[in-house]
Amino acid sequence: MKDWRIGIDVGGTNTDAVVLDNELNLVAAVKCPTTEDVMGGIREAMASALAQVEGARERIGYAMLGTTHCTNAIVERKRLDRVAVIRLGAPATAAIKPMVDWPADLREAISDRWYLVRGGHEFDGREIAPLDEAELERIAAEIDGACDSVAISSVFSPVDASHEKRAAEIVRARLGADFPVSISSEIGSVSLLERENATILNAALVTVAKTTSESFVSALAAEGIEHAEVYLxxxxxxxxxxxxxxRYPILTIACGPTNSIRGASFLTGLKDAVVVDVGGTTADLGALTHGFPRESLLAVEIGGVRTNFRMPDIISIGLGGGSIVRKHEDGRVTVGPDSVGYQVLTRALCFGGDVLTATDIAVASGAAEGVGDPSKVADLDPELVQAASAEMARMVEECVDKMKTSAGDIDVILVGGGSILIPGELKGVSKVHKPENFGVANAIGSAISQVSGQIERIFSLDEMGRAEALDKAKDLARQEAVKAGADPETIEIIDVEDVPLAYLPGNATRVRVKAVGSLKL
Structure with a gap:
């Protein structure tokens, strides 16, 4: 029976892979260096993990991938689709053009075509102007063959998405039913410019997501796994x-830290804590709330572009196993933020290299048994070792305090291969947990994850009561979870938030609901 899972998570330094049996027991785990082309490291990690258990290939029914492909494409300005941008909002939104504050190189890599069309709605749902369908038909004819994807945004579409949906129908009628069209009401929240930015980025990543999925399927097939359900x-x-x-490739951005948070919860059984994931280059801290990562309420910049779509509340600092340690002339000892990264196995002192790294400090202090050669760092100044260890603890303690929502102490879970750097006691922390298999918590998090659906809409409580609005929002969230691959029988609502909007008429309320279910078997 094909009921085992393989989970793979791509980090900046290592690509981790795990195999879980039908009862979610860990039966294989590996770490391989992340390769420049990413897929090379994925294939190597997959093959190594499967080789550890005889007959594993015949049992794999589910394959999960947490990848940096989309993030890398934006950061590197490579492999991005050419996007035609359509904003529905004339004449009200002519003052600020789409992508006006984008980095010039990213704008040039994505689009030189944007159009402002009559349409859109006021904050209370009234039309700014009727949708100019004739103009949309003209635009569709003009961009036919000249772009790879289309991004459509409209003023206050979270209040009324009818113009966006109709515009998408008109574009697809000319370009094809399967042509990639991203609409902003399905991606971002109320603010037009940030929501439009997120939608354009999403449209630019469609081919990257398609190529990633197809490459992952090919890598599985090369290992004899041809009928597994594939998830990102x-x-x-x-x-x-x-x-x-x-359809929504932008939702894969920053999935690495969230995989670690979910894996940390699974390995410890804790539902509320701060998770510290230490890798080779950085440490990522996130809050675990009710078993899931806490969502950021702030606008987030991606590749220099301000967006407002869903992102986890994560703090990243330059602290990892490869972080370079320095003692300055004034006596200060600093750790990072620069790092030797994946080269730590050759450049750190304890591995025969010539660079003093955070790993060397951990080995010299006795905190990292079985790592490297302790004799190569035995002559380090004890005061330097103590000062560097204290600095690493201070960096983490400071970030843990930033993640707290109250003054009391909180549990901390240490995961990631670099967590050997962090001491077992921290100020402001009630208990430090370091679970078994902490080094591959990210890949475990990808393998055990459930499927979710989330919606954010504005409802007028003058038109329907609060209870009816919440019920409708919950149904929409359940539908999104089913679309994403959840078993309808297992879906539960895990988060409901409604916020009255005093500046909108009609007793308006913003409702955000998240539904989660198990994989559809």
Whole structure:
């Protein structure tokens, strides 16, 4: 029976892979260096993990991938689709053009075509102007063959998305039913410019997501796994089907830290804590709330572009196993933020290299048994070792305090291969947990994840009561979870938030609901 899972998570330094049996027991785990082309490291990690258990290939029914492909494409300005941008909002939104504050190189890599069309709605749902369908038909004819994807945004579409949906119908009638069209009401929240930015980025990543999914399927097939259900990890700690990921590839951005948070919860059984994931280059801290990553309430910059779509509340600092340690002339000892990264196995002193790293400090202090050669760091100044260890603890304690929502102490879970750097006691922390298999918590998080659906809408409580609005929002969230691949029988609502909007008429309320379910078997 094909009921085992393989989970893979791509980090900046290592690509981790795990195999879980039908009862979610860990039966294989490996770490391989992340390769420049990413897929090379994925293939190597997959093959190494499967080789550890005889007959594993015949049992794999589910394959999960947490990847940096989309993030890398934006950062590197490579492999991005050419996007035609359509904003529905004339004449009200002519003052600020789409992508006006984008980095010039990213704007040039994505689009030189944007259009402002009559349409859109006021904050209370009234039309700014009727949708100019004739102009949309003209635009569709003009961009036919000249772009790879289309991004459509409209003023206050979270209040009324009818113009966006109709515009998408008109574009697809000319360009094809399967042509990639991203609409902003399905991606971001109320603010037009940030929501439009997120939608354009999403449209630019469609081919990257498609190529990633197809390459992952090919890598599985090369190992004799041809009929597994394939999922990509989202940045809320859940999964989405490959088809869903091609519609919303932007949701894969920052999935690595959230995989670690979910894996930390699974390994410890804790539902509320701060998770510290230490890798080779950075340490990522996130809050675990009710078993899932806490969502950021702030606008987030991606590749220099301000967006407002869903992102985890993560703090990243330059502290990892490869972080370079320095003693300055004034006596200060600093750790990072620069790092030797994946080269730590050759450049750190304890491995025969010539660079003093955070790993060397851990080995010299006796905190990292079985790592490197302790004799190569035995002559380090004890005061330097103590000062560097204290500095690493201070960096983490400071970030843990920033993640807290109250003054009391909180549990901390240490995961990631670099967590050997962090001491077992921290100020402001009630208990430090370091679970078994902490080094591959990210890959475990990808393998055990559930499937989610989330919606954010504005409802007028003058038109329907609060209870009816919440029920409708919950139904929409359940539908999104099913679209993403969840079993309808297992879906539960895990988060409901409604916030009255005093500046809108009609007793308006913003409702955000998240539903989670198990994989559809």
């Amino acid at each position: 990890c989202q940045n809320d700690g859940t999964l989405m089907s490959a088809a869903y990921a091609m």
